[in-house]
Amino acid sequence: MLAYPTIDPVLLSVGPIQLRWYGLMYVIGFAAAYLLVMYQAKLFHWQQMRDRLDDLHLFLILGVVLGGRLGYVLFYNPAYYLAHPLDIPAIWSGGMSFHGGCMGALLAGYLFCRRTELDFWKATDLFIVSAPIGLFFGRLGNFINGELFGRITVVPWGMVFPEGGPLPRHPSQLYEALLEGLVLFILLWTVKAKPWQSPSPSRWPHGTLLALFLGLYGCFRFLVEFVREPDPQIGLIGSIFSMGQLLCLAMIVAAPILWWWRCQRTTKGRAR
Structure with missing residues (x-):
């Protein structure tokens, strides 16, 4: 067993003002993502769109925050927030959903691109490659907070989390930081030029x-x-899957459909 740091x-x-690690991780993640987007815009000769990309980045941050909060309210604790609607804006009390944040960012990006006549799919290619960096830092923030820990385990790297009881648990936040953050970033960064090739x-x-x-x-x-x-308020649905897994299944199903649709649209466009 490893000691939880x-x-x-x-x-x-400073007085009533606090700077928390979790918030700092979000700031670092957004900043790193922005720098990577600007680097790609220059690399793929889309630098003339810099001003629009700056504004789009702010819209995406807003979409992530609002979508993440509303996603948590709707997916993970609707009964509580239906009874306590004034608590919905209280983001500082905790409760954000990645899947809600993802949908919020896509909606914000689509509306912005439609209004400014920016190519939505090209912008998506630039921003989505950098998204895992934000996920990486976000999961580190979860680990520092001692939240979203794993289930009880006997593996030698299990940790006793302050809010997780006396038994060691999987450091699932670090698993997610590794897979959803570093590994996913490396894979996307490796193929980032594919849509921009001649x-x-x-x-x-x-x-x-x-x-x-x-x-x-x-x-x-x-x-x-x-x-x-x-x-805890949901548990396992059907004693098998978590809410997060059901939402991920929707992503897994949507991915090949989107790929096929984009290929079809591109092929028809070239045929014309």
């Missing part, structure tokens, strides 16, 4: 990087959920 979740406190048989249609992200994230998260402690 207890870290004060409050990094800095017309060739090996070129991927714009939007397929989003499909790849959805499929890979869905698979990684689905597997980790088997060792992650399910949300």
Whole structure:
């Protein structure tokens, strides 16, 4: 068993103002994602869109935060928030959903691109490659907070979390940081140029990087959920799957459909 490195979740406190590690992880993740997007825009000669991409980045952050909160309210604790609607905006009390944040970001991005006549699928290819960096830092924030820990285990790297009882548990936050963060980033970064290549048989249609992200994230998260402690207010649905796994199944199904649709649209466009 490994000792859980207890870290004060409050990094800095000045009077009533607190800087928490979790919030700092979000800031670092958004900043790193922005830098990577700008690098790709220059690499793929889309730098003339820099001003629009700056504004789009802010819209996506808003979509992630609002979508993440509403996703948690609707997917994970609707009964409580139906009885306590004034608690819905209280993001500082905890409760964010990745799947809600993902949907919120996609909706915000689509509306922004439609309004500004920016190519939505090209913008998606730029931003989705950097998304795993934000996920990596977010999961580190979960680990520092001692939240979203795994199920009880006997593996030698199990940890006793402050809020998880006296028995060792899987450090599932680190599993997710590794798979959803580092591994997914490496895979997407390796193929990031595919949609931007000159017309060739090996070129991927714009939007397929989003499909790849959805499929890979869905698979990684689905597997980790088997060792992650399910949300106590929901438990396991049908005594088998967690809510997170059901949402990931939707992603896994959507990924090949989106890939096929983008390929069909691109083929028809070339035929015309």
